[in-house]
Amino acid sequence: xxxxxxxxxxxxxxxxxxxxxxxxxxxxxxxxxxxxxxxxxxxxxxxxxxxxxxxxxxxxxxxxxxxxxxxxxxxxxxxxxxxxxxxxxxxxxxxxxxxxxxxxxxxxxxxxxxxxxxxxxxxxxxxxxxxxxxxxxxxxxxxxxxxxxxxxxxxxxxxxxxxxxxxxxxxxxxxxxxxxxxxxxxxxxxxxxxxxxxxxxxxxxxxxxxxxxxxxxxxxxxxxxxxxxxxxxxxxxxxxxxxxxxxxxxxxxxxxxxxxxxxxxxxxxxxxxxxxxxxxxxxxxxxxxxxxxxxxxxxxxxxxxxxxxxxxxxxxxxxxxxxxxxxxxxxxxxxxx
Amino acid sequence: xxxxxxxxxxxxxxxxxxxxxxxxxxxxxxxxxxxxxxxxxxxxxxxxxxxxxxxxxxxxxxxxxxxxxxxxxxxxxxxxxxxxxxxxxxxxxxxxxxxxxxxxxxxxxxxxxxxxxxxxxxxxxxxxxxxxxxxxxxxxxxxxxxxxxxxxxxxxxxxxxxxxxxxxxxxxxxxxxxxxxxxxxxxxxxxxxxxxxxxxxxxxxxxxxxxxxxxxxxxxxxxxxxxxxxxxxxxxxxxxxxxxxxxxxxxxxxxxxxxxxxxxxxxxxxxxxxxxxxxxxxxxxxxxxxxxxxxxxxxxxxxxxxxxxxxxxxxxxxxxxxxxxxxxxxxxxxxxx
Numbered sequence: 001x002x003x004x005x006x007x008x009x010x011x012x013x014x015x016x017x018x019x020x021x022x023x024x025x026x027x028x029x030x031x032x033x034x035x036x037x038x039x040x041x042x043x044x045x046x047x048x049x050x051x052x053x054x055x056x057x058x059x060x061x062x063x064x065x066x067x068x069x070x071x072x073x074x075x076x077x078x079x080x081x082x083x084x085x086x087x088x089x090x091x092x093x094x095x096x097x098x099x100x101x102x103x104x105x106x107x108x109x110x111x112x113x114x115x116x117x118x119x120x121x122x123x124x125x126x127x128x129x130x131x132x133x134x135x136x137x138x139x140x141x142x143x144x145x146x147x148x149x150x151x152x153x154x155x156x157x158x159x160x161x162x163x164x165x166x167x168x169x170x171x172x173x174x175x176x177x178x179x180x181x182x183x184x185x186x187x188x189x190x191x192x193x194x195x196x197x198x199x200x201x202x203x204x205x206x207x208x209x210x211x212x213x214x215x216x217x218x219x220x221x222x223x224x225x226x227x228x229x230x231x232x233x234x235x236x237x238x239x240x241x242x243x244x245x246x247x248x249x250x251x252x253x254x255x256x257x258x259x260x261x262x263x264x265x266x267x268x269x270x271x272x273x274x275x276x277x278x279x280x281x282x283x284x285x286x287x288x289x290x291x292x293x294x295x296x297x298x299x300x301x302x303x304x305x306x307x308x309x310x311x312x313x314x315x316x317x318x319x320x321x322x323x324x325x326x327x328x329x330x331x332x333x334x335x336x337x
Numbered sequence: 338x339x340x341x342x343x344x345x346x347x348x349x350x351x352x353x354x355x356x357x358x359x360x361x362x363x364x365x366x367x368x369x370x371x372x373x374x375x376x377x378x379x380x381x382x383x384x385x386x387x388x389x390x391x392x393x394x395x396x397x398x399x400x401x402x403x404x405x406x407x408x409x410x411x412x413x414x415x416x417x418x419x420x421x422x423x424x425x426x427x428x429x430x431x432x433x434x435x436x437x438x439x440x441x442x443x444x445x446x447x448x449x450x451x452x453x454x455x456x457x458x459x460x461x462x463x464x465x466x467x468x469x470x471x472x473x474x475x476x477x478x479x480x481x482x483x484x485x486x487x488x489x490x491x492x493x494x495x496x497x498x499x500x501x502x503x504x505x506x507x508x509x510x511x512x513x514x515x516x517x518x519x520x521x522x523x524x525x526x527x528x529x530x531x532x533x534x535x536x537x538x539x540x541x542x543x544x545x546x547x548x549x550x551x552x553x554x555x556x557x558x559x560x561x562x563x564x565x566x567x568x569x570x571x572x573x574x575x576x577x578x579x580x581x582x583x584x585x586x587x588x589x590x591x592x593x594x595x596x597x598x599x600x601x602x603x604x605x606x607x608x609x610x611x612x613x614x615x616x617x618x619x620x621x622x623x624x625x626x627x628x629x630x631x632x633x634x635x636x637x638x639x640x641x642x643x644x645x646x647x648x649x650x651x652x653x654x655x656x657x658x659x660x661x662x663x664x665x666x667x668x669x670x671x672x673x674x
Binding site for chain 1: 370371372373375376378379382392394395397399456459460463464613616617620621622653654655656657660661664665667
């Protein structure tokens, strides 16, 4: 098995840079349009700051990750293209790799655990990927597909491969270009590619921009690792699939330690409230991860007062059943919009 | 009172043209990004055609109309700018004018009937417009504000002003540029600016593209007028605000008669089903008008078989309460996505 990214040991010089993000742009914009950064007066009033939302939920697979997938697949060698891509995912990463592989005519095999969300499996298959069910959980699916990739000479793509980070950084560059006066950017953290890319881009252009990560208190492994400076694993019970990581990744931890100003935890209940607030004020459907930045902004309200704040709506892949349950629970307490 | 558009009698030569739409582009793109045109495998399977959605719900005010507002306001004279804009609206048109007026530093006064949707009123005020409640219904609010505009020497902006149509046409041009092989475009019809602009652009570039309008069977005045060739008024009981017109407009009728291949009616119940299907397959929130094109495609399934079909999702401003009611009614019958 070959790793798509050649660098397994990241020294400081090898960290992804703004230059890598700029180089990713042609690969990304060959297939995608820049996403909007919209101001929302209702959210601004709620937070007591000037609030913009970066709409990565508007991407073709409903999440920011597709930028990374497109950058990675565009740079494969002929041999790598021929061998095909292998990855494991139960969510947006798998859809992103499937989308990018199809766009470039490359075969993608995605391992998912038995019992994976049928909607997401259907979406990956709809994009032409081969989906293989294996094992009871994500880790066993991942180990199995890494073995298959090794046996076939194919590329296994992990969720924090550097070329994914380079591609993802294009959304951060759009933020800084569209709103040079941004004071703070709040980014949901799963494996960390989004927040790392945002830190690299924002801090290189203007070290005064605060970059703040957010994870669910019901899945705090990455935050605890960042805060303690050492790899910590933790329980993972969050409803937000995009924030559900049990163990940290070495490369994204190093980047986060260098670039993040803060990293907060929010309760799942606050994330669910934020999904409803975003529906009301923006008429956009956010998945849990996509609403976490608003939950964090509400928590950090005093500190953000009067500032220009960008919330990254990282994805919108909430199921109709999840939405129905949330709305039924909120009953008549939510206001009409 | 001066009309913003000088032409009240439209002869054929005076009809808006592709050239007008191209001229509108710099005014529109100074403030907005092109919206995405995404393919959706799930919808394609449902219709038995290749289905794309044009995401005008991604616009800053959640609807296509903002393109027209920006084009109109950009071309006001100094005198017109100083006198300010006056319009009547209970929905997206008002938000569009408010947005465009603010972007250009012009004052906007928007008349709404007493009892207007508080969420939409708040949105207009959040955009800096002065909102005046007047009278029991839309027509009395409109008559009142036309009087105010006349007294103040300000510009009254009707919903089918030509410069609005020119600006709106930029989305149709994006469709034809992004998907030159499009066979049919289905467009929801309120006053008709969207479908007229689409007809002008699509037919001028490729007369083979079918342009199909759709209105609710619970508010069929525009469709009946088109079909009969004379102005017909009709009952208006639709749940879809964006489709709710009681009487036709002379200028858009003339354009529709020239450019539309077909104009279908769909039941409100089919529109509500389409809102849920769009949530499931696209994770986007559509308002009733924004879902009408999908309802029409389902109705026209046999005719569209195998074709490249674009559904215009004209707007996404559904309230949380409307959504909650729809989801509660659909109960457990809808599948998870």
